[in-house]
Amino acid sequence: MTDLLAQAHALLSAHPVVDGHNDLPWALREHVRYDLDRLDVGADQSGRLHTDLPRLRAGGVGAQFWSVYVRADMGGDDAVSATLEQIDVVRRLTERHPEQLRPAFTADDMEAARAEGRIASLMGAEGGHSINCSLATLRALYELGVRYMTLTHNDNVPWADSATDEPRAGGLTRFGEEVVREMNRLGMLVDLSHVADGTMRDALRVSAAPVIFSHSSARAVCDHPRNIPDDVLAQLPANGGVAMATFVPKFVLPEAVAWTRAADENMQAHGLHPLDTTAEAMAVHRAFEEANPRPLATAATVADHLDHMREVAGIDHVGVGGDYDGTAFTPADLPDVAGYPRLVAELLDRKWSPADLAKLTWKNAVRVLRDAEAVARDLRATTAPSIATIDQLDG
Numbered sequence: 001m002t003d004l005l006a007q008a009h010a011l012l013s014a015h016p017v018v019d020g021h022n023d024l025p026w027a028l029r030e031h032v033r034y035d036l037d038r039l040d041v042g043a044d045q046s047g048r049l050h051t052d053l054p055r056l057r058a059g060g061v062g063a064q065f066w067s068v069y070v071r072a073d074m075g076g077d078d079a080v081s082a083t084l085e086q087i088d089v090v091r092r093l094t095e096r097h098p099e100q101l102r103p104a105f106t107a108d109d110m111e112a113a114r115a116e117g118r119i120a121s122l123m124g125a126e127g128g129h130s131i132n133c134s135l136a137t138l139r140a141l142y143e144l145g146v147r148y149m150t151l152t153h154n155d156n157v158p159w160a161d162s163a164t165d166e167p168r169a170g171g172l173t174r175f176g177e178e179v180v181r182e183m184n185r186l187g188m189l190v191d192l193s194h195v196a197d198g199t200m201r202d203a204l205r206v207s208a209a210p211v212i213f214s215h216s217s218a219r220a221v222c223d224h225p226r227n228i229p230d231d232v233l234a235q236l237p238a239n240g241g242v243a244m245a246t247f248v249p250k251f252v253l254p255e256a257v258a259w260t261r262a263a264d265e266n267m268q269a270h271g272l273h274p275l276d277t278t279a280e281a282m283a284v285h286r287a288f289e290e291a292n293p294r295p296l297a298t299a300a301t302v303a304d305h306l307d308h309m310r311e312v313a314g315i316d317h318v319g320v321g322g323d324y325d326g327t328a329f330t331p332a333d334l335p336d337v338a339g340y341p342r343l344v345a346e347l348l349d350r351k352w353s354p355a356d357l358a359k360l361t362w363k364n365a366v367r368v369l370r371d372a373e374a375v376a377r378d379l380r381a382t383t384a385p386s387i388a389t390i391d392q393l394d395g
Contacts, residue, residue, distance in 0.1 A: 016062025020321030
């Protein structure tokens with residue numbers, strides 16, 4: 001494995017990881033209310049966070065989509081304001097560490113960052129509640145640098161069904177379809193992680209641009225509604241999209257599903273949100289884990305998903321989205337953002353070629369953004385910004 005790790009580091013020096021989803025901005029909100037002096041990610045923050053700049057470097061990360069997520073129980077303009085705060089902290093991170101992070105808004109920006117030896121810093125909004133049913137707000141987020149939006153988080157939005165809520169819209173409503181079309185016109189990637197199967201299929205039917213799954217794995221390997229069914233994976237070649245495998249144990253390891261449900265119930269019994277990763281919450285998690293040993297996912301578990309996703313969707317349509325700092329638990333040998341070389345070494349051991357791994361880590365994600373930009377250029381030449389409202393389209 002030592003030789004494979006050396007090969008992995010060499011490969012990542014040329015074709016670094018584009019990670020589709022990292023929740024550091026929300027962690028900074030939860031831990032220090034965005035006070036970057038109190039929690040400086042320019043230094044090692046092991047024990048507090050999964051992410052900091054030294055470990056991103058050690059992990060061979062060359063581009064990061066920072067999630068500007070806000071909780072789904074935030075509604076209306078409160079969700080919009082909180083999303084703006086998330087965008088603000090990403091901007092302040094790049095301003096604080098210009099030698100390490102380069103703001104990126106296009107595929108060319110990503111390539112320029114790689115050439116400069118900096119980490120391309122992109123943003124994705126996690127949940128359509130962040131736009132409060134307003135296409136003008138969607139456009140404003142794009143102008144502020146958001147380059148994907150996950151259509152839902154864990155709860156439905158009025159115009160789209162979530163994977164983990166009771167179906168209401170049957171996929172996308174007419175306004176939901178208009179959201180997808182406006183995202184295509186802007187050049188904002190449609191992210192289908194978290195959405196219901198019907199929403200996935202409707203979005204693939206409507207979208208003129210490639211879609212992404214920023215942090216979802218294969219349902220055939222782990223039967224969880226947050227994962228992607230094979231019929232949807234099989235549609236990605238025609239669409240041009242990319243499915244980015246996540247590392248969250250409850251989404252990749254069948255044995256972890258029931259355990260995590262019990263751990264979430266324990267958190268709620270203590271008056272804590274299951275996604276809370278503050279020190280208080282993690283103490284509750286650790287006590288539960290000590291009494292109830294956790295089934296451990298590994299790099300091999302994630303590789304099983306990637307093997308299947310490559311088989312069904314093809315090598316041009318896979319990537320990685322670890323979801324670090326958005327989950328309390330990580331695979332045993334992928335504990336933080338420094339772990340990507342171990343995953344690459346595992347895939348090398350499974351005879352993935354260097355050319356295939358370069359697509360997985362870098363090329364596919366850059367290409368999908370470039371393709372979305374090309375679609376947007378064509379659409380903007382012929383299509384005006386939509387001023388449709390949810391009341392007009394959905395009654």
